[in-house]
Amino acid sequence: MKILRVVSDLYPAVVGGIGIHAHQMSTSQARRGHEVTVLTLNQNKLTDNELINGYRVVRFPSYFTICGNSFAPGLILEILKRKRAVEIIHAHSHLFFSTNVCALARLFHSAPLIITNHGLISASAPAWLNTLYKHTFSRVTFHIADHIICYTPIEKENIVKLGIDSKKISVIHNGVDTTLFTPRVSEKTTGKKQILWVGRFVTGKGVEYLIEAFSQVSIKSPGTHLVLVGVGPEKPAIEERIKKLNLQSSVTFIDYLDNEKLPGIYKNSDVFVLPSLMEGVPRTILEAMACGIPVVTTNLPHLVSIIDGAGLVVPSKEPTLLSDAILTILEDTFLAEKMGQRGRKRIEQEYSWEDTVGKVLALYESVIDNRA
Numbered sequence: 001m002k003i004l005r006v007v008s009d010l011y012p013a014v015v016g017g018i019g020i021h022a023h024q025m026s027t028s029q030a031r032r033g034h035e036v037t038v039l040t041l042n043q044n045k046l047t048d049n050e051l052i053n054g055y056r057v058v059r060f061p062s063y064f065t066i067c068g069n070s071f072a073p074g075l076i077l078e079i080l081k082r083k084r085a086v087e088i089i090h091a092h093s094h095l096f097f098s099t100n101v102c103a104l105a106r107l108f109h110s111a112p113l114i115i116t117n118h119g120l121i122s123a124s125a126p127a128w129l130n131t132l133y134k135h136t137f138s139r140v141t142f143h144i145a146d147h148i149i150c151y152t153p154i155e156k157e158n159i160v161k162l163g164i165d166s167k168k169i170s171v172i173h174n175g176v177d178t179t180l181f182t183p184r185v186s187e188k189t190t191g192k193k194q195i196l197w198v199g200r201f202v203t204g205k206g207v208e209y210l211i212e213a214f215s216q217v218s219i220k221s222p223g224t225h226l227v228l229v230g231v232g233p234e235k236p237a238i239e240e241r242i243k244k245l246n247l248q249s250s251v252t253f254i255d256y257l258d259n260e261k262l263p264g265i266y267k268n269s270d271v272f273v274l275p276s277l278m279e280g281v282p283r284t285i286l287e288a289m290a291c292g293i294p295v296v297t298t299n300l301p302h303l304v305s306i307i308d309g310a311g312l313v314v315p316s317k318e319p320t321l322l323s324d325a326i327l328t329i330l331e332d333t334f335l336a337e338k339m340g341q342r343g344r345k346r347i348e349q350e351y352s353w354e355d356t357v358g359k360v361l362a363l364y365e366s367v368i369d370n371r372a
Contacts, residue, residue, distance in 0.1 A: 001034050001035070001087045001088060001364065001365075001368070002034075002035045002037075002085070002086040002087045002088075003029060003034055003035065003036045003037070003086060003087070003088050003090060003364070004037050004039065004082055004085075004086040004088070004089045004090070004111070005022060005025070005026055005036060005037070005038040005039070005089075005090050005091075005092070006038075006039050006040075006075075006079060006089065006090070006091040006092070006098050006099065006101075006102050007019070007022040007038065007039075007040055007091070007092040007093070007096070007098070008040065008041050008069070008070060008092075008093075008096040008097075008098055009022070009040070009041070009043075010022055010023055010038060010040040010041075010057065011023040011024075011259060012258070012259075013040075013041075013042075013043050013044045013046055013059075014043060016199070016200055016230075017118065017280075017282055017283040017284065018092055018093055018118050020259055020283060021092070021116075021118070021174065021283060022038065022040075022092050023052075023053075024177070024353070025356075025357065025360065026038050026053070026055040027052075027053040027054065027055065028353070028354075028357040029055070029357065029360075029361065030053060030054030030055040031053075031054060032357070032361070034361075036054075036055035036056065037055065037056040037057075037058065037082070037086070038055060038056065038057050038058070039058050039060070039075055039078055039079060039082075039098070040057065040058070040059055040060075040075075041059065041060060041061075041062050041070050041072055041075065042059035042060055042061050042062075043062070043070075046059060047059070048060075058078065060072040060073075060074035060075040060078065061074065062075075067122060067124045067125040067126075067129065069095065069096060069097050069122075069124075070097070071097060072098070075098055075101075076098075076101050079098065079101050079102055079105055080101075080105055080108075083105040083106075083108070083109075083110030083111060084109070084110060084111060085111075086111050087111055087112075087364075087368055088111055088112055088114060088364045088367065088368060089102055089105070089106075089110060089111050089112065089113045089114070090113075090114045090115075090116070090360075090364075091113065091114070091115050091116075092115075092116050092118060093115075093116070093117070093118045093119070094115055094117060094137070094138050094141045094142060095118075095119075095121075095122050095133075095138075099115060099141060100137055100141050102115075103140065103141040103144040103145060106144050106145070106146070107144060112146040112147075112367045112368060112371050113144070113145045113146050113147075114145065114146060114147045114148070114149065114363065114364070114367060115141065115142065115145045115147075115148050115149070116148075116149040117148060117149065117150050117151075117155055117159065117280065118151075118280045119278065119279060119280030120134065120138070120155065120158050120159070120280075121134065121278050122204070123200075123202045123203065123204025123205060123276070123277070123278055124202050124203070124204070124233075134162070135162070138162065139162045139163060139164070142159060142162060142164045143163075143164060145168070146168070146367050146371070147168050147169070147170065147363060147367050148164070148168060148169045148170070149169075149170055149171075149172050149360070149363070150169060150170070150171050150172075151171070151172070151173055151174045151280060151281035151302075152171060152173075152281060152302040152305070152306075153171055154301050154302040154305075155171075155280065155281075155302060156169045156171055170359075170363055172356060172359045172360060172363070173281075173350060173351055173355075173356060174281045174283060174286060174351065174356065175286075175351050175352055175353035175354075175355060175356030175357070176283065176286045176287055176289075176290045176347055176351055176352075176353055177353045178290055178347060178348055178352065178353070180260065180263055181262075181263050181266070181287045181290035181291050181347075182263065182290070182291065182292075183267070183291055183292030183340065183344055184267035184268075184291070184292070188267070188268050190225075190268060192223055192224065192225045193221060193223065193224040193225070193270050193330050194224070194225045194226075194227060194268060194269045194270050195214065195217070195224065195225070195226045195227070195269065195270070195271055195272075195273055195326060195330075196226075196227050196229070196265060196266065196269035196271070196272045196273070196288070196293075197210055197226070197227070197228050197229065197230075197272070197273050197274065198229040198230060198262070198265075198272075198284045198287075199229075199230050199232075199274065199276075199282070199284060200230050200231065200232040201230060201231065201232030201233065201234040201235040201238055202232050202233060202234055203234060203277075204276060204277045204278045205232075205234075205274075205275075205276050205277075206274075206275035206276050206277050206298065206316060206317070207228070207234065207238050207275070208234075208237070208238065208241065209275045209316070209317055209318070209319050209322060210226075210273055210275050210319075210322065211238060211241050211242060211245065211247070212319035212322075212323075213273075213275075213319040213320070213322035213323040213326060214226050214247065214250075214251075214323075214326075215245045215247060216319065216320065216323035217323050217326050217327055217330075218247065218250055220323075220327055221327060221330055221331070224250070224330065225250055225251075225252065226247075226250060226251045226252070227251075227252045227254065227265065227269065228251065228252070228253050228254070229254045229257050229262075229265065230254075230255070231255050231256070235253075239253070262287065263287075263291055266287060266288055266291035266293050267291055267293075269288075269293055270293070270294075270329070270330055270336065271293065271294050271295070271296055271311075271326055271329045271330060271336070272284070272285070272288035272293050272294070272295050272296070272311075273295075273296045273297070273322070273326060274295070274296075274297045274298075275296075275297065275298055275314075275316065275322055276297065276298055276300070276316075277298070277316050277317070278300070279298075279300055279302075279303060281302065281303075281306065285297060285303070285306065285307075286306075286347060286351055288343070289310050289311075289340075289343030289344060289346060289347050290343070290344060290347040290351075291344075292340035292341065292343060292344045293340055293343070294310065294311045294312075294329045294335075294336050294339035294340055294343070295307055295310060295311030295312075295339075295343065296311055296312050296313075296314065296322065296325045296326055296329065297311065297313055297314075298313065298314060298315065298316040299313040299314060299315055299316070300316075306346075308342075308346075309339065309342045310339050310340075310342045310343030310346060311329070311339055311343065312325040312328065312329065313325075
């Protein structure tokens with residue numbers, strides 16, 4: 001079938017959960033014989049139009065960005081141009097303006113629209129704006145869509161609370177390539193204990209609380225190292241805080257790491273930490289679990305059910321409790337090993353990437369058939 005994917009962030013230009021998900025979904029669908037075109041932003045001065053892994057990418061420059069959301073007139077026009085030339089339109093995250101445009105195109109009789117919810121609120125926007133957006137643009141965009149994909153039942157419940165018909169919402173788990181993300185089979189290449197964080201440096205990721213927690217960990221477990229992988233607007237503030245706490249020698253920043261190289265850094269770590277204040281279902285947690293690495297994260301309801309014995313959860317904005325959880329795993333190798341094994345087993349049983357792709361394609365066919 002002809003599939004049009006619309007997403008603001010796309011790997012490798014943007015390394016993050018949504019971008020990697022869209023890239024891998026497009027790659028897998030193309031390998032199964034489907035014609036996939038992705039409309040996205042040109043954020044790193046890349047080629048405007050090229051073939052990647054069997055799917056077509058068309059990129060457009062943005063004129064300005066507000067709270068992580070970019071405005072690209074060319075992208076808007078291309079969505080409207082292609083709205084009837086495909087069999088399905090799949091937009092990622094209702095938080096992107098491009099997805100709102102897809103909903104507008106649907107009002108003018110475009111191909112059926114499916115939206116994947118990657119989290120109901122934005123980590124880049126203040127609370128008041130999230131609340132306003134959720135009850136206006138989010139509600140309207142979800143209402144117009146033919147179908148919505150959520151990662152967890154809790155996410156589905158939250159969208160239903162906006163007045164959206166539960167029958168048009170499917171829960172399809174996010175997935176991980178378990179042949180790429182695998183447990184280590186030999187000793188780490190470093191003798192130091194290592195804590196890992198991967199993501200974007202934005203306020204909602206709670207990195208500032210991880211730095212405070214790490215300062216306490218460093219006192220009780222000297223020699224422990226922290227690796228931070230990612231970019232984002234809050235990075236300078238994090239670097240400054242690290243200097244004030246005199247932790248420079250114990251922290252390593254990595255701006256960019258190819259997705260194929262990520263498993264290596266997971267396997268070289270003892271614990272993965274994600275102290276987010278808000279999240280969808282972050283790929284990083286699933287990747288860490290697939291690599292058999294214990295996870296420490298905040299007690300967001302849907303994350304609690306995913307971790308469930310594969311790590312520890314703590315309240316958000318609590319550096320001391322976060323530090324205690326990290327130390328518990330670092331100091332108890334038997335516990336850490338058991339958590340890692342549980343995590344790997346859960347990913348294999350419940351978060352297979354091929355299963356995710358198959359369910360999404362089956363949903364496409366169902367939506368197309370119902371329209372006919």
